[in-house]
Amino acid sequence: MSKSYGPVKVLDIPELELTSGQIVGVVGENGAGKSTLMGVLSGTVAASTGSIVIDGQELHSGRPDHAQSLGVSLVAQEFPLVGKLSVAENLLLGRRPASSEGRRFGSWRYDRAGTRAEARALLADVGVEGVDVDRPVERLPVPVRQMIEIAKAWGHHPLVLILDEPTSSLGPVEADKVLALARRHAEAGGAVLFIGHRLDEVRALADRVIVLRGGRLVADLTPEQASEERLIREMVGSELAKADVSPPPSVEREVVLRTEGLTADGLGPVDLEVRAGEILGVAGLMGSGRSRLLHTVMGAQPRTGGTVEFQGRAFHPRHPADSVAAGIGLVPEDRKEQSLVLGASVRWNITLATLRRISRRGVLTPRADREHAGRLVQELGVRLHSAEQPVGDLSGGNQQKVVFGRWLAAEPRLLLLDEPTRGVDVGAKAEIYGLIDEAAKEGLAVVAASSELEELLWICHRIVVMAHGRVVADIPRERFSKELIMTAAAGTQSAPSPDPQAAAKEAMA
Structure with missing residues (x-):
């Protein structure tokens, strides 16, 4: 055949x-x-x-x-x-x-x-x-x-x-x-x-x-x-090298995102804190509120109560565009439905978030667009025939790299990841983990929601566990275990749920 x-x-x-x-x-x-x-x-x-x-x-x-x-x-x-x-x-x-x-x-x-x-x-x-x-x-x-x-x-x-x-x-x-x-x-x-x-x-x-x-x-x-x-x-066709995960950032690093009593439809109240250079994982069963949390912070879902601080200031996004302008990026769960324009070229998709930056006096030249896209494709290792081919023709892993490249090129202060490696093979996963870790080393705050516990245990400095729209456990890296996370997610017994600020200090000490 x-x-x-x-x-x-x-x-x-x-x-x-x-x-x-x-x-x-x-x-x-x-x-x-x-x-x-x-x-x-x-x-x-x-x-x-x-x-x-x-x-x-x-x-x-x-x-x-x-x-x-x-x-x-x-x-x-x-x-x-x-x-x-x-x-x-x-x-x-x-x-x-x-x-x-x-x-x-x-x-x-x-x-x-x-x-x-x-x-x-x-x-x-x-x-x-x-x-x-x-x-x-x-x-x-x-x-x-x-x-x-x-x-x-x-x-x-x-x-x-x-x-x-x-x-x-x-x-x-x-x-x-x-x-x-x-x-x-x-x-x-x-x-x-x-x-x-x-x-x-x-x-x-x-x-x-x-x-x-x-x-x-x-x-x-x-x-x-x-x-x-x-x-x-x-x-x-060869052994797969494992990337070294960076150590947690120091407790003196700036708090990039803080939520207090945050509520939305099916969410909250949620108290959360993420520092510059920190990769915070969000675990939980289906329907626990992982995606709702990210969408509420991004302004894609209306907030019904509580406060959000971004870079030390009150933050009230009315629309995802407000969050993008402020320096927040979101890699959504469904790249084909929520992130990519499948019939458009790789070049068009990967430069969407940086058009203002590569324009001169509001005018975008085809040459600047092509050069910018070419650099991103090369840096990310996207496998393709041409940056002009439809992004829908690429494999799932390469499509996901295009989505990551779009946001990393925009140099956000906070990156929200919803199922960052869904439908991606082990080789592409390792490359994406490397991108996330490098971005965190440069000071980017990352919140990664995932249904794959191995993924969170591998890349994160700290993991919060959600159930019924609330944070029920906040676990520093030295206490990571599948059993502890699943116990908290299933609600089978009381799991540790310390104050988020104390947990952050413990994780980054």
Whole structure:
């Protein structure tokens, strides 16, 4: 099986076999061909050569409807949900139950009550509760949309379940539900293809792990063979160097951000303090308020109470543009929906936040724009053919570098990061961690919210844990542990919640 775009061959797999009851993990760097492979198997991408046989029947290449009829369900990395439609309508799109009256008279009318009931049952089957099935999908946070997409695929009762980064936007508890679902499907005799960047997750789940590099299958390993070191070596073709994390800044450093009693819809009250050069992590389960906190500070969500001080002065952003002008940047959770203009060039996207700076007397020349973009692309190590190509053509890791480059070039005093490495491979993660650490060494205050505990434990000087919109624990680096963070996040017992100023001093002493 192969796939080419013009003269460029992006996928070349001589043979791949899946058996019933088996979970196959698929790993590789961004651009290795994982999503192309899943697209070919699910019929959304037409193969250039080769054939696919599912349970004895050959798949008509490039026909997703035929793949679905043969029992293939794909949970894509980018959710193909219809934002204006309700949760129930998305879950049963194309197969909504007809009402008894509609069936009697041959009408197209469907049973709304039955649709709602079936939607609730589908969500409950994948462990999701408390979601209003009449609510438009576009008004739901990314983790909930992820679980809806999984429930939608599960509802087709697939033979082959393809999961493309299904846990990238989920916290540990929700991710465990997805992994349990994959095991349940395999135990029932189905086959599972599981693409993941969290290598510990893949290793714990899979019966086999295959590694793609440059569109080719370079390794097919048993769980015993698939050590993290072996997987990384196969993925990148060499050992991955670990970056040194800078020590916490001294307690004398300027307090860049301070919140007292901060409240918003579903948030607070929150007391928080971040100093220049500090990387503060924000942990918590899905719905804990991590994203709401960042959006409220940025002015993207209305504040309902409390105070915010930025660089020692009262700060009242009415709109994100006020925060940008003041020196605050936000890398949002969903880069494609909230940050990038996918059809525009890399150059256009990466220079958006610095147009005033590179303009002369209000006039931006194409030459200045190209030179500025070229420098940023080179400094960040963005892999591309040309800065003029659409940013949507880049891999996830390179898209995320473009978003980082845009804000770092603007030289903010405070950078807010929401899931900074979502959908990014281990190599790109290490590079992004290096960018964050270098920026902190130069005095930038960073607040990083993430569902990946390993990420926070690796890059942060201090971690606050949120639950039900409040900070329930403030943990200095010397006391970091997964158990302490998860205990506080789940609220299973009282976790230490010291005064934020005292915690900051303890962390930076």
